[in-house]
Amino acid sequence: MTETIDSEPLERSTGTDDEPLVSLWCESHTYPDGTIGMHDVEFAVHADEVVALVGANGSGKSTLLEHLNATLTPDEGELRVTGRRITGNDTAHARREVGFVFQDADSQLVAPTVLDDVMFGLQNNGLPADDAKKRAREALATVDAGHLEGRIPHYLSGGEKRLVGLAGVLVLEPSVVVLDEPFAGLDPERSRLVVERIRRIHAEGISVVLSTHDLDIAAEIADRICVMSEGNVIDNRSPREVFYDEDLLTEANLHPPSTVRITRDAGLDIGSQPVTEAELVTFLDQQSATTDGSGLAHPDGDTSD
Structure with a gap:
């Protein structure tokens, strides 16, 4: 049965002092070719925070992120979203509460125009076209991309595609937004544009989790830094504590x-x-x-x- 989204904004779920918005325990995740993508991981996202995942290539950042909305599932472990245990029959809740913007923006752009693309998720969930269009325009305005609504998505610049992908997630009003390498391939000006949009949505009460190789940006916008190495979270502290720990950065093959x-x-x-x-x-x-x-x-x- 298709789930219907009312035209009124959804009430955003909030964590409590005892219950994070998202909590993941993953004893292991093994890919079909036998590669171990992640092991012995405990990770949580709380209300009103920005968390940056950092680590060398192949450290497991994308694997962890894709577990947060049940795109991937642990071989052994558990995902809880807004206090609800996610099972194989309940992934819709995870994907509604945890919006995911993939590194490859083209993989999320499926419609003939930007406005159609941002409306897509709402219409797929049964919202009438006029209400979906109104919500989509509001989401585009949130990321200052309203001027793009009539454009063909695949002809946009890399930065513009990231903003449209972000609008397509925000229109569903998630509790958490996850961004996989949102600055990859962007020049400094467009990276700064994406940074400002991340700050804006965080200011509206949405928690953000992102992976990045740009530690300057991570230091600037993150409340917490999670360091990954060889498929595990090896540290999880404030930017100041992490980036002044020389031994830790050496272990993770990172430069401050x-x-x-x-x-x-x-x-x-x-x-x-x-x-x-x-x-x-x-x-x-x-x-x-x-x-x-x-x-x-x-x-x-x-x-x-």
Whole structure:
């Protein structure tokens, strides 16, 4: 039986202090060719957070992400979404609550125009065309892509395709949005555009999980960093704790963000350990304000003669 979505916005599910929005336990996941994609993984997404998965190629990031909405299922383990255990007969709940934007944007673009594409999921679930069109235009507006509604999806730029894919997920009003390598192949300007849209949807109360090789962006937008290596989550802490842990980064074959490298190379004694450019600039501005022309700091911070 087809599930009908009312024209009124769906009430977004929220986690509680005890129950995350999404929790995954995966003892193992083995691909048909025998490759072990993931093992001994425990992962959770809580309300109102941005989580970045980082790790070398082949570390298991995409495999983990595809378990969060039951695209893949553990050989042994359990997925719970908004407190509900997901079984083979209940994947629709996972896919409604956890919207997935794939790295290959073309794989999600199926309709002749952008507006038709964003409407597709709603109409497939039984929403009348006029209501679906209204909701689709609202979703496109959320990612500042309303001007694209009449375009043919496959002729869009890489960044535009990512935004349309994101709108197609947001229109279903999920609790969590998952993005697999959303900045791959994008130039800095378009990466920045996607970053701003991620911030916008997070500000509206949607949790975000993303995988990325761009640790500068991860440091800037993530509340929590999950480090993966050889199919397992080997660390799960704040950006500051992760990116200043040299042994951890070496184990995961990662280089720290630019700000962390500059801080170390310059020998700056910064107790707050900046991880973003803005944090480093703030520190340097404060240092400049408390030193005179000779570079000597005044003990009381007074810069007057």
